[in-house]
Amino acid sequence: MIFLLFISFLGWLLWTSYSLFSYKTISVEGKTVVITGGSSGIGKCLAIRFLRLGAVVHVLDDNKEKLKQLVKEAAAIVAPEKGNENTNAMENVAKEESENVDSSSENLINQCNAEKCNGANDSLKTVLIDLSNRFHLNRLLSQIGAVDIVVNAAVNVSSRDFLDHEDNAIERILHVNAMCPLILAKAFLPSMLLRQEGHFVTITDANGLLGNAAQPDLAASQWAAVGAHESIQMLIRESGKSGKIHTTLVCPYNMVVSRSLLRTPSPFSSSRALEADGVDEFGAKETVRVKRGFGVLERMLSIFRRPSTPEEAADACIMAITHGVERVYIPYSLVFLPLFRVLPAPWFMWMVSPTASRSSPAALVGRKYQGDRSANEGGAES
Numbered sequence: 001m002i003f004l005l006f007i008s009f010l011g012w013l014l015w016t017s018y019s020l021f022s023y024k025t026i027s028v029e030g031k032t033v034v035i036t037g038g039s040s041g042i043g044k045c046l047a048i049r050f051l052r053l054g055a056v057v058h059v060l061d062d063n064k065e066k067l068k069q070l071v072k073e074a075a076a077i078v079a080p081e082k083g084n085e086n087t088n089a090m091e092n093v094a095k096e097e098s099e100n101v102d103s104s105s106e107n108l109i110n111q112c113n114a115e116k117c118n119g120a121n122d123s124l125k126t127v128l129i130d131l132s133n134r135f136h137l138n139r140l141l142s143q144i145g146a147v148d149i150v151v152n153a154a155v156n157v158s159s160r161d162f163l164d165h166e167d168n169a170i171e172r173i174l175h176v177n178a179m180c181p182l183i184l185a186k187a188f189l190p191s192m193l194l195r196q197e198g199h200f201v202t203i204t205d206a207n208g209l210l211g212n213a214a215q216p217d218l219a220a221s222q223w224a225a226v227g228a229h230e231s232i233q234m235l236i237r238e239s240g241k242s243g244k245i246h247t248t249l250v251c252p253y254n255m256v257v258s259r260s261l262l263r264t265p266s267p268f269s270s271s272r273a274l275e276a277d278g279v280d281e282f283g284a285k286e287t288v289r290v291k292r293g294f295g296v297l298e299r300m301l302s303i304f305r306r307p308s309t310p311e312e313a314a315d316a317c318i319m320a321i322t323h324g325v326e327r328v329y330i331p332y333s334l335v336f337l338p339l340f341r342v343l344p345a346p347w348f349m350w351m352v353s354p355t356a357s358r359s360s361p362a363a364l365v366g367r368k369y370q371g372d373r374s375a376n377e378g379g380a381e382s
Contacts, residue, residue, distance in 0.1 A: 029054035037154030039066035045314030060127045067126040132175040141187035151201040152181045170217045177221030199246045202229040206253040252313045252330040
């Protein structure tokens with residue numbers, strides 16, 4: 001067992017080094033990116049970063065207010081780079097577009113003016129849509145056209161224990177978390193295979209590896225998302241397009257939702273530390289001080305569990321996308337979990353139960369709550 005762990009660790013260390021230093025850095029400038037769940041959490045951080053890198057970003061979400069806020073913040077962040085001359089014009093565009101975000105299926109796409117918001121060739125397009133409705137989702141995806149990078153960051157969670165869930169709440173969790181990645185793959189993978197380029201990114205959490213005693217439905221949906229991602233990876237390899245079409249699985253653990261997401265700072269801030277106010281698994285507010293400035297690689301390769309933030313996960317995700325890294329576990333020690341399944345079942349459960357029994361589903365990605373707290377709080381970061 002110890003020898004197997006050593007060989008696995010050595011193999012992953014060598015392969016990670018090879019992936020980071022031998023793969024040619026990929027530029028996302030001018031690329032079309034689709035992000036589900038992009039109005040908050042990791043999705044929001046990624047949207048801001050892709051905009052800064054010059055990509056055309058489509059954000060799909062079902063939260064009208066947060067989409068409005070994202071449009072305003074995107075304009076505010078890009079404004080300094082364009083100079084004071086365009087600042088007022090950009091703010092006016094953001095205000096107009098945020099007012100135009102509509103839930104009508106006839107007006108699904110509302111975009112911030114490309115020439116004024118983020119340069120002549122760059123844009124942010126926000127889409128208000130129910131991700132659990134596959135008919136609306138399929139209709140929308142057919143309108144977007146060819147996409148270079150697909151990021152599935154949406155996750156539907158509940159504040160209630162599993163035995164208190166209603167059946168329709170469970171179905172919604174499964175539709176958003178498990179079905180959405182498959183629908184995205186069916187919509188965009190054929191064109192990627194035809195063009196022989198593209199990147200498919202799935203963002204899950206530790207529930208897809210460890211389980212969750214309080215919410216088996218959430219864990220089941222995350223396991224399904226991981227299985228779907230790996231199966232899509234196999235499909236690409238069988239088609240002979242491996243190395244041309246990339247995939248990345250991002251799995252953070254014990255993530256807290258930073259209140260800074262409500263006023264997204266520069267993603268390339270030079271600050272050495274971040275005060276992150278969040279919620280724990282019991283709904284209580286907590287503040288953690290997360291060290292920053294030591295590099296994305298160190299955070300990815302850390303073997304110790306510690307609270308991380310959506311900003312850190314987004315940094316790691318961007319690095320993985322631009323370097324062709326296929327799996328990102330935060331901390332990296334999560335990659336060794338499958339090895340412990342060779343142990344007798346009671347031993348394995350004894351080892352993972354303290355970690356998996358009460359993991360914080362809502363804080364992991366910061367998308368939304370269902371149930372009692374949703375009416376009062378309106379989301380994980382509110």
